Amino acid sequence: MHNNADGNKNVEMVLQKPLDREKQEQISLVLTAVDGGEPQMSGTMQILITVLDANDNAPVFTQQTYKATVTENSPKGTVVATVTASDADQGSNSKITYSITNKVDDVRKVFNINQENGEVTLIGNTDFEDSRGFQLSLRASDVGGLTDSCKLIVDVLDLNDNKPEINIMSKSTVISEDAKLNTVVTMINVEDRDTGENGNVQCSVSDSVPFILKSSTNHFYTLVTGSDLDRERASEYNITVTCSDEGVPSLSSSVTLTLQISDVNDNAPVFERSSYEAYIVENNTPGLSIFTVKATDADWNQNARVSYILEDSSVNGVPVSSYVSVSADSGVIHAVRSFDYEQIKDFHFRVKAQDGGSPPLSSNVTVKIMIQDQNDNPPQVLYPVQTGGSLVAEMVPRSADVGYLVTKVVAVDVDSGQNAWLSYKLQKATDRALFEVGLQNGEIRTIRQVTDKDAVKQRLTVIVEDNGQPSRSATVIVNVAVADSFPEVLSEFTELTHDKEYNDNLTFYLVLALAVVSFLFITCLVVIISVKIYRWRQSRILYHSNLPVIPYYPPRYSDTLGTGTLPHVYNYEVCKTTDSRKSDCKFGRAGSQNVLIMDPSSTGTMQRIQSEKSILDEPDSPLEQKPPNNDWRFTQGQRPGPSGATGGPEVAMGTGPWPQPPTEAEQLQALMAAANEVSEATATLGPGTMGLSTRYSPQFTLQHVPDYRQNVYIPGSTATLTSNPQQQQATAQQATQQALPPPQASAQPEPPKAAQTPASKKKSTKKEKK
Secondary structure, X not given: OEEOXXXXXXXXXXXXXXXXXXXXXXXXXXXXXXXXXXXOOEEEEEEEEEOOOOOOXXXXXXXXXXXXXXXXXXXXXXXXXXXXXXXXXXXXHHOEEEEEOOOOHHHHHHEEEOOOOOEEEEOOOOOOOOOOEEEEEEEEEEOOOXXXXXXXXXXXXXXXXXXXXXXXXXXXXXXXOOOOOOOEEEEEEEEOOOOHHHHOEEEEEOOOOOEEEEEEEOOEEEEEEOOOOOOOOOOEEEEEEEEEEOOOOOOEEEEEEEEEEXXXXXXXXXXXXXXXEEEEEOOOOOOOEEEEOOEEOOOOHHHHOEEEEEOOOEEOOEEHHHOEEEOOOXXXXXXXXXXXXXXXXXXXXXXXXXXXXXXXXXXXXXXXXXXXXOOOOOOEEEEOOOOOOOOOEEEXXXXXXXXXXXXXXXXEOOOOHHHHOEEEEEEEEOXXXXXXXXXXXXXXXXXXXXXXXXXXXEEEEEEEEEOOOOOOEEEEEEEEEEOOOHHHHHHHHHHHHHHHHHHHHHHHHHHHHHHHHHHHHHHHHXXXXXXXXXXXXXXHHHHHOOOOOOOOOOOOOOOOOOOOOOOOOOEEEEEOOOOHHHOEEEEEOOOOOOOOOOOOOEEEOOOOOOXXXXXXXXXXXXXXXXXXXXXXXXXXHHOOOOOOOOOOXXXXXXOOXXXXXXXXXXXXXXXXXXXXXXXXXXXXXXXXXXXXXXXXXXXXXXXXXXXXXXXXXXXXOOOOOOOOHHHHHHHHHHHHHHHOOOHHHOOOOOOOOOOOOHHHHHHHHHHHHO
């Protein structure tokens, strides 16, 4: 109590200790005032005190740990749990706010709590396989900032929401068809993220494939072969492996494996037919394709590559390869030759089909070729026989009635079928009204009565045709004699016989003339070739010969006309050896004339000796020189020298024109041999005298002598060559005395030089002319 200055008193109520609203929210007091009088008087007043709340109490959770469960894959908004906290305060101080205090964002992304009522809900997906449980830290706060905390443990319940996972550990994409049983093809691993029955997995394959799936260890399976494989039956397999769990509902997964079956050469080629028959028309073109054989191989690639081979066999003793050939790649059968139905009608052979495997497999098939006939043969007349030398006639008596069988034409055709069907027709006849020919049988019969007016000589031409396309025919001539006696027939057919003999003789002479001309032509060719070869061989023999040569070189002739040389010079190329068989002498022809120009005053004439072969070179001459012929002689007045003059002493002394003369015996032998050959070649020489030029004079020196290695000239003579033995003997003696020089003038013969070329011969000829 406080006394005021005016005497009043103030009463104050003072709080002596803290109040606790949570214990006593209101306090009711009675204030009593008592005065000092007697009786004391008092007065009372009730004082009601309300204790206002102060935030002196923190929120408190009802539980420190909350537990809840949630099924995985639950939808968003699902209430997982509700937490509750209480605050003893009143009013605003009792308002509580809830929150999640986890620092991990995963929880904040999955769960959310209502700040006012404490409900925990899902805002994300829960997956048992990712997280099997969550722990949430929750906080309760009042306005004053007082807090309390608790834990919420949420367990995620598993659902069968995962399929089994199949992992291929190893696999083969190709396997051989001859693989053995239980050959491992593929190894797989199967996993299921679920638990319990949801994670128990069973795997299997379909029964339609020859493979088995075996469980080796936990979650591991092997795919092996369960039966024999055959690529030809199935070259590829699509194997589906299915794995299922035991959840409710059960989940399964599958994988498809593609497996190729590699080929093994276990199949031989197979022909489309067990045997083949083909037809070909005769007279075919060689190389013609007949038909094709075809074989297939169930294998693959190289093992299925088929080659066709013609097996060795013979047809009528001839290898079948000379009849047909088979293309190795295509199997086309070709005809090697042209077939003739009349020689062979059919034949068969075998064709082998072989694949390209290792080792190769093969099979055989029989092929039969049938030759089809063509109308390639005309009919052949067997009767009547058509002879070239004699005439055959059928006799018909004049008393023959209608239908009298004169004769029958018999013909055959080597073709077959309708090509051999023959028909007979009368093409020409002397009297068509008298005879007829049976169309099918070829019988020639009379169609009317034979009369006396009918000619004795009847000539029928019958044509025989076959039924081929195109048709072929043959013609036969039938001579019919209408007579009662044989002499009458002979008289009528004599003229016809002579005519036929004349034609036959003419044909014979023509053939003979052709044969003779051919023989002469061939003979000339043989002779010319023989001469050429002989000359070439002689030149080769002389070229390689090393024997000494005895030359005989007379000077060149000159004419008496004062020109100094003959108009045409004959050149002789001579090579002489000791063996006359190896001697060679070639004549050179003149440019435009073949006859030497002779001296008009001479009494002897020498005819031209042909230049095909030297008179000194006779292949048939004996090994030794022939002895002189006594028929040829030179008289004393026929000595070499000027025309009509006798030789002077200088000729006998060796000063004449003979350079390096041979011995006397050799000169005489050469002259006699030449004269002998000339007499044999020309038989008889006419009278005449060969004039000698002035080169035989004693003043003729060696510088005028021609090059005897190039040209040799046979000297002439003023003698008249006759066949008188005495005159010829005298002439030979005189020529020998004048031609032979003294022995001291002789020299060694020059050895033969090598064969000269035509160019060197031309140079020598020019030198001679100069």
